[in-house]
Amino acid sequence: MLKSRFLLSLCTLICGWNWGFAQNLVPNAGFEYYYQCPNDHDQLSRAIGWYKTNLATPDFFHECNTSNQSFYIPKNVFGVKETFSGEGYAGMVCRRDFREYLMVRLKSPLEKGQEYYAYMHVSLSSASEITTDELGMFFSTRPIFSEDFKPITRVKPQIRNPKGRYIQQDQWYKIEGQFVANGGERYLILGNFQYSYATQKVSSTTDGVTASPYFYIDNVSTEPIPKLALRKELQTIKRIDNIYFPSGRASLLPAAEPVLDSLAGLLLRHTELRLRITGHTDSVGNATTNLRLSEQRASRVAQYLIEQGVAADRLEIRAMGYSKPISKNGSEPERQLNRRVTFEALVKGDAP
Numbered sequence: 001m002l003k004s005r006f007l008l009s010l011c012t013l014i015c016g017w018n019w020g021f022a023q024n025l026v027p028n029a030g031f032e033y034y035y036q037c038p039n040d041h042d043q044l045s046r047a048i049g050w051y052k053t054n055l056a057t058p059d060f061f062h063e064c065n066t067s068n069q070s071f072y073i074p075k076n077v078f079g080v081k082e083t084f085s086g087e088g089y090a091g092m093v094c095r096r097d098f099r100e101y102l103m104v105r106l107k108s109p110l111e112k113g114q115e116y117y118a119y120m121h122v123s124l125s126s127a128s129e130i131t132t133d134e135l136g137m138f139f140s141t142r143p144i145f146s147e148d149f150k151p152i153t154r155v156k157p158q159i160r161n162p163k164g165r166y167i168q169q170d171q172w173y174k175i176e177g178q179f180v181a182n183g184g185e186r187y188l189i190l191g192n193f194q195y196s197y198a199t200q201k202v203s204s205t206t207d208g209v210t211a212s213p214y215f216y217i218d219n220v221s222t223e224p225i226p227k228l229a230l231r232k233e234l235q236t237i238k239r240i241d242n243i244y245f246p247s248g249r250a251s252l253l254p255a256a257e258p259v260l261d262s263l264a265g266l267l268l269r270h271t272e273l274r275l276r277i278t279g280h281t282d283s284v285g286n287a288t289t290n291l292r293l294s295e296q297r298a299s300r301v302a303q304y305l306i307e308q309g310v311a312a313d314r315l316e317i318r319a320m321g322y323s324k325p326i327s328k329n330g331s332e333p334e335r336q337l338n339r340r341v342t343f344e345a346l347v348k349g350d351a352p
Helices: 002-015 228-238 256-269 287-307 332-338
Strands: 059-062 088-093 102-105 115-124 130-132 136-140 173-180 187-191 201-203 214-224 273-279 315-319 341-347
Touching: 115 136, 136 173, 187 214, 228 256, 228 273, 228 341, 256 273, 256 287, 273 287, 287 315, 287 341
Parallel strands: 273 315
Antiparallel strands: 059 088, 088 214, 102 187, 115 173, 115 214, 130 201, 136 187, 273 341
């Protein structure tokens, strides 16, 4: 498992990141992929894509580390914490006079005027006697590095933890928000951006042994939010629920064509969209036959859209057979409702 994870890390680095829908612009967002397993302090750079911003020593933790339990998960030198998801996370100190930061280069620069949704999951280590509410996410047009341990304070983070919500050890806290990009932001930096005098600390709810608040970081994301016109179009696609079929067949009923014509027009207007088409059947017949029939129905709809000019590589086919009924099958009208296709719009960035 560990060898395959390492090989996957290299493939991800060399081959590039997959794109699909609701694209997360943060590579290695859960600290899953690594060059080497961590076995000491100051090894954030072993997590592919992540760096520090000063001479401080942020840490990397991963389940791959079986030789040095100090940087293992869940138990490590700073306490016991399961990951939010996956097999890795990072850690950093946020003292008034000594700050650690995590930095990553985004997959692509942010676009001017585009709205983004960003978040990270944070939890206090059980070794910390105190905690703070001063944590945030800063998007920069350039990388930041200094030859000292001083805080980064002359910037305004786009996303901040709510004032007065002190991060504790009891759970993973989601720090999240929306912002409009100025354009060209390519680097994301995580940490405390407040001046020392403005950084408020309170006692933690744990019996910690260190006077410095130490935070685990996991599951970091930055995603473009579809613009209003596109949001309306996505809702239109979601509401299409009247593409039905004759019993035992994959031929389109006449009433379906105007609906699919409108759908094709929408897809041609928004080339950033992909479409997942899922076929369904009623309960008549055996499971194997129904699964094949549901695939044929989805394929027939895809073929119709292709004939209207939609590129085939923007369409994805799925078959559900009778596994997702929306109606009982006691009568023909009820069975008719189950003989259908459904649609899911995928914005460029979502994984297929």
